[in-house]
Amino acid sequence: MYFRHNTYNSIRPYLCLWSRSISKTSSIIPKPSLSASAYQPLFVEKHVYQEWERNGLFMPENFSNKPTFSIVLPPPNVTGKLHLGHALAGTVQDVIVRRKRAMGHNVLWLPGTDHAGIATQGVVEKYLKSRHNLTRHELGRDKFNKEVWKWKEKHGNTICKQLRTMGYSLDWGREMFTMDRKHVNAVNFAFIRLFQKGLVYRQKALVNWCNTLQSTVSDIEVDNMEISGPTELQLPGYNDPVKFGQLYEFAYRVCDSTDEIVVSTTMPETMLGDVAVAVHPDDKRYEHLKKKRVIHPFTGETLPIIFDEFVDMKFGTGAVKITPAHSKIDYDVAKQHNLALHQVIDEQGIIINSKEFNGLKKYHCREEIVKRLDELGLLKKVTLHTMILPVCSRTNDVIEYLPKEQWFLNCTSLNKKAMKVVENGQLKIQPEKFVKNWMNWCKDDRDWCISRQLWWGHEIPGYKCSYGSNVCWIAANDENGAKMISAKMLDTDVEKIQVEKDTDVLDTWFSSAIYPFSSLGWPDKYSLDYDKFYPLSLMATGHDILGLWVHRMVILGLELTDNLPFQNVLLHGIICDNKGAKMSKSKGNVIDPIDVIHGISLDELKKKTEKMYSDGILSKSEMAKSLEYHRSNFSNTKGIPECGVDALRFTLLSQDIKSHFVNFDVNMCHSNKLFCNKIWQSVKYTHLQFAKLKELPEFTTVLENDLTFFDSWILSRLAHMITIVNTAMEKNDFHLATKALRTFIYNEFCDVYLETTKPGFEHTDQKIGYAHAHTLSTVLNASLRCLNPFMIYLTHDLIPRIPAFEESIIYNFNDYDDKYYKYPKSDEFTKWRNVNLETQVDQFLSTIYLIRQLKGYYNISNKLKPTVCINTTNNILKADINKYSDIVKILTKCDTINFVKDTNKNFVSGQLDTGTKIYVELLGKDMSLAMREAKAKLMKKVNKLEDSLAKVRQKMSSPNYENLSEYTRMLDRENEKSKREELMQLKRLVVDDKLIASDNKET
Template sequence: MIWSAQTLRPLYFPKRHISRTTRIVLKENLPAVAYKPEVTEKNKYERWEKEGLFKADTSSNQPAFSIVLPPPNVTGKLHLGHALSCTIQDVIVRRKRSMGHRVLWLPGTDHAGIATQGVVQKYLKSKQNINKNDLGREKFNREVWKWKEKHGNTICKQLRTLGCSLDWSRQIFTMDPQRTNAVNTAFISLFQKGLIYRRKALVNWCNALKSTVSDIEVENMPINGPTDIMLPGYEKPVQFGLLYNFAYKIFDSNEEIVVSTTMPETMLGDTAIAVHPDDTRYQHLKGKKAVHPFRNTTIPIIFDTFVDKEFGSGAVKITPAHSKVDYEVAKHHNLTLLQVINEDGLIQNGGKFNNTKRYDCRLTLVQELNKLGLLKSIMPHQMTLPICSRTGDVIDHLPKEQWFLSCSNLNERAMQLVESNRLKINPEKFIKAWLNWTGDVRDWCISRQLWWGHQIPAYKCSVDKDVVWIAAADETSAKMQASSFLRTLPNAIKAERDSDVLDTWFSSGIYPLSAFGWPDSRNSDLNSFYPISLMVTGHDILGFWVHRMVILGLELTGELPFNNVLLHGIICDSRGAKMSKSRGNVIDPIDVIDGISMQGLKNKTEEMYRDGILNQEEVHKALMYHRSNFSNTNGIPQCGVDALRFTLLSQDIKSHFVHFDVNQCHANKLFCNKIWQSIKYTQLSYAKLKIIENGISRDDLTSFDKWILSRLADMVDKVNNSLDMYDFHLATKAIKTLIYNEFCDVYLEATKPGFENKNPNIGYAHAHTLSAVLNTSLRCLSPFMIYLTDEVIPKIPAFEKNIIFNFDDSHKRFFNYPQASDFEIWKNKDVEEKVERIINTIYLVRELKGFYGISNKIRPSICVNTRNEKLASDIEDHRTIVLNLTKCSDIKYNEAFDKIHVKALLDKDTEVLVELIGDNAQSIILAARSKLEKKIMKLDENLQKLEERYSSTQYLTTVPEWTQVLDKERLLLKKEELKQLQRLTWY
């Protein structure tokens, strides 16, 4: 985390509390008894931003680190996917700042052509009952800009709430003038290189959008049989998953040839029937033609090896205008393209079927084929349905003149960069996906039939019937360039700008460049911070975005926009299901931060239904999800920002899916409170320190002081290594283990006798250690828990000079991040082994007391029978600490324990006995042992079943790798649980 040096104004103890050799620096006390996120987080971000703490320093000679925020849609609101990605980036940049780098984390929002146009259309319809065509393009775009200025900053405010330390002074928008200039420059440059071209081709057409979409915006939905699907524009569901077999009559013959299709309405555009050249059934049909039943024309029978002789009848209908495969076949056989489905999804060139909706036509046409005796059969069939990922509509393939980017050579270079390790993809398991993307030879259709977006800087220049397309910054420039092609003066040329806009992913593809001011070579940010140091994004847009940034950046500048890519997983719920509206399991991160009741969740869901965001089925699923997951807590409990951030990065972000559990998040809020209370304990403990005549040295540190410092050194090492490798879950685990399990649960309790000891040096040794461990561990935690650490670190009491470690931040803008080398001196394996043996004994006593219900109010005696004399000696040396941590009254060694007791094995040399006090001791023992045996038996049976399942061939071949990893972790946890229970069975 970041603190301004001005916040560290030390308050000193009165004179009577200052030793002769050192001064205690006591900060103001924490204001509340318990941690309250709403209080701790209040106004902090506003102060940081006002002080300019996130502004990039361009004057320093320190190493630069730059990163761009993947621009969220200007229409968007914060969701857990954003929260995950932004927290990853924020942790990285905060650590870099505290290590002395001059950091630029650049924010921006995306104009999101399709999404924004759709939102504003709905808004205008609901508020003013008008559509975009009523306004016209210019007025409609003015309305979009108005909407953007009024509503478009929501997600930026929410990113501030999340604590994202972006340099807001450099905030950009993908349609601001500088970014628009960059897009136009890129298009014109690529056009002049011959990489962008215009041609008529078969494109993916979404009728609901009234626009083309790229191949990667088409989701292939598997259909395994008759399936009803609701489509936009239809009142009733449309049935898919059927194979229609019908016949064509052979011209001048009584013969017929049967073909099969899943889209019978497209037969209106059939221009040939194809069979395999080696298919003996059809050799006699060479040169023959078939009669089209609805066009009163004939179509040729062609022979082509693409036909599968074994499928169906071995004869295939050819519809070049509506099938990409047929389109390629038609080019080889010089077949005409007959378009029978128009851009409104209506039939054209179909005679009596004209102007009917495509799927309504299907029903009528099949009936007509049946009446003509041509329909042979309809049967269930597996198929793949192309679906628009934006609207859920079925994609039509239509012939249309569009702009394309030639990708084959660009892809080849992008492939070689990864293979040569110049471009590093982390984790490496996604390299295969990269090679798949770059191995695709299809060109990218980059034009869209929208009004909101970057209008294509290309002009149709014509003189009479002579036409040439020119990419240019303006009409005058276009005419000047066209004059040499059309061989006439510029003022004789008519120039009309293309009305289409560019695919949003095109402007996103040059985003790292445009964000830093390209093509202005004088821009200081471009010279100082480009190429960027790291690209962080979800693995699901590796092809959509990362790939495009690489190929465009490389082509336009000759260098990679970045050399390192970190891909993270997709956010899922606690059960591993991907969060989506259709599942009803979407969780709003703001609800996790602030908390929300069950009634609040219901009201919010119903409001989303009224706004058209959710349909009735999605509302039902959401309410069911809320009831099954949050009814026990009456909604989502308030967790705060820090707990949310820490929880998101407690999972392996490199997995395909990242699980999020609200219960774990609330547990991390309690972890925050544990930290809060540890600071208060330290403040109170410092107040107990007495005056000492002489200073203390490191020799005065107790074994527990040395142990926690050794554990601290190990934690700092693990955290730095983990963060260097982006293994955030290992870093959070190391920090939480040190602070929660070792520092708070053990060390703090171990210091209580020391502060009461007659020897004041012990208290001072503890105080030095408490301050150093808290300061160091919370600095390690600070990039994750930004608000809490900002609040408590300046309030950690300290010494003017700490004998363990002295953080001097007086001259720095940001606090130093702990480095492993600074703590190497404190690593002490011998001390760790000694203390951990003592701690294991303590834990075993606690387990026995817990299992047999021995209250801490009853302080029993314990006996340690051991052949390990060193263990007995160590426990005796720390008798007071052991009794304090176990809440027991006495310790005996290697003697007959004449009291009713329970016991368990610590190891092969040691058993631990705990006195059982009370008249019903025997019955308690019998009942507990019976319960224990049943629990062990049940757990053992479950483990056997799980091991059988996880080792089966079906499981190993069908279950995804990332799920197998999670299952293996669960299995290991259950085995450890069984092991712990079994050691209590030794009576």
């Protein structure tokens, strides 16, 4: 079968995507011309997103028969700004949903922002203090919350604008805010329903307490700071630094005995709340103290000596103090031994319930306690000690464990359900290595404290109802409902009930836990969105909140909707800098993605950092570390170069997102901007070549058999790339997809294939030019469609510009609708795969690469055009080089290709394989001098590589190597492979007609 074409009537300036919307707005929205000398991200990206929004391209079809795909964006804090962690998470999701749309799915990607109780309240409190010198207590709760709403309206849209800048294809018409009335009602409904089921209850228990915030905080808001030896920290509320990292040993005297028992502690001030001393039952040192008691040196009370297996006999003296009111471990021990709680530190961090120390701040009290114990002869020693200090991530204050009456969610039965759905495969967690973490969360039977002592947040629909001395707590929609319920419980008339509403708010994680279904209209089961898009198809988020958010969404989804909120979980790593250090303000290595997109000078970075310090966002030490980081990393480039959105997105997903940590390198990002320019230039080149065809006077008939050697090769490589990309995308291995795309487009298509077409377009046989044209059009269309989910702006601009034929001899890109690019499927291109041809071309290209390598090492200028001699026993290679000698000349910048060595010329050589040796004429330099210089250069490089390779291998074979992180070991494996391959390449080169390898040990 063959096709007959008019030369250029069929070239389409806009292929299909958004063609109607572009034609409507082209006079308003200027598009960069392909005549531009280079790719300019600013102009390619300008106004495009607004165009997409206006045309409703991100809205799902409510009554479509297409398969649905639904996902929600993990709601970022309303007061936050986009950071690279957000950029990574958003790009992962956007790539997934864009591909799903292109494959014919009806996609809902729902955006929203979180009210972020603690974070938002803290920001507004700082603002009021700095601008008006007011505290929230001076303002009052109602007025303060009005100020928070004002702040939200003024600053809350910042991150949403930045999400648009990144090109995220969210359905903004369904945008949620977790303080919207719809969500508030859903939160109240969930709380009351769980209370009615007996799962939510109120009791006194030990909680994480932040003195500065004056609130309980969740585990995720507690940073475990490792202290190695004596360390001074500046804490809120203290003028002088407080010393940590010391272990204090002091003695309790045994009643009616001269014996004493020495205990070890890092917090001597809490000994005022001691209720017992504990030792291990098998510790023979203390078996004579069974049923004995000790005397508290300051209260005079006697405390029991208890025996419990939780005690570590090797820690300190093997005896520990039990302070259940201020230690989570001791709290559990106290419950088992029926010991009382004796609270000695209050919510302000002040000592209470102690005669002589009352009123002291806890760390001032520590100094007094140690001093008094020493005076009493009870202090035995103070030694340096490595410890973990719980610190509030919001305030940097040390967390106190206090017994408080709070609301809790009983998680025991819920956890069993959550464990079961993973065990039976209903819920799939990717990567699977995190299943173990999931099971650990599910096995933790501690109940969840869901109340917070904040003013900004979801007010708990809980009421304290009393009649005389009888009190009960009720969850209800209002006071009247609470009275009705409590009257029955207290056996009295409704009008006699006294009601007091709880002033606490719910933990933000509680409201976030119902977000997947509340955002779709739950508890209204007749909601169209809930009916069509729930359960979600996927939940993608960081692995660090697997337990704190994903687990809680699952347990509440199962309990409240009788369904999993989603069946698939994709967990990505934490963003790090190019050295693998986690990005944080304390390290100073945080990079603003907007700075990467638009670029920023070193001076502007400095001004921006100093302003963040003056605004209270950074501390003085954080500012200093940031400035130093900028100087050490961006001085060479005088700042961060402009990279554009597409290069940033592509770079973020060039790393394995399933690793614990995902590194980001600005230099790699800038390299990907150059990759964008390479693509731009390839389309520009295609336009120029099609223009030549346009000038031809007659029709040309082209058959599939007219495709050239290199046309067939690039189509085979295209088929291979599409298979790799589709397989990788299905498994969410985006780094494999980006690697395949870059290798194909940059190295194979642009660097090789485009060069091979140049003689063809100049050839007298028009069929060759037309075959190239069909191939160029097909390859560009297919590869840029595969690239589209990653590089959204560049492909949006270029795909409609790719010249195309009404009917292609290779593949016709007839899109199924006019909204989205049809995504190439692997089976549609398998007919073009030819492995034997690829092997043949690989040998051909390897010859070219070796010629280039020889020219590079001997500094042979491209202007000199040397003669090349190829001595080979490979007849196929010889025939290919002979037939395509013009291609060899173009790709190597050489003049003549021979198969017999001219003895009158000076040659340098390299060994391609056992049957093929390459000779390149040495021009422009003294032969002996060039040989000496090259040999010295090669030997130096070889020796350096061998030493480096030996060090890597030595590290990998060390006894404790397996204790290193998987990410570190992965980098080492890649490093070893890269160095080994580079060394093998170098050892192919020949000096004085001898292999370099003969002068060095074999690899």
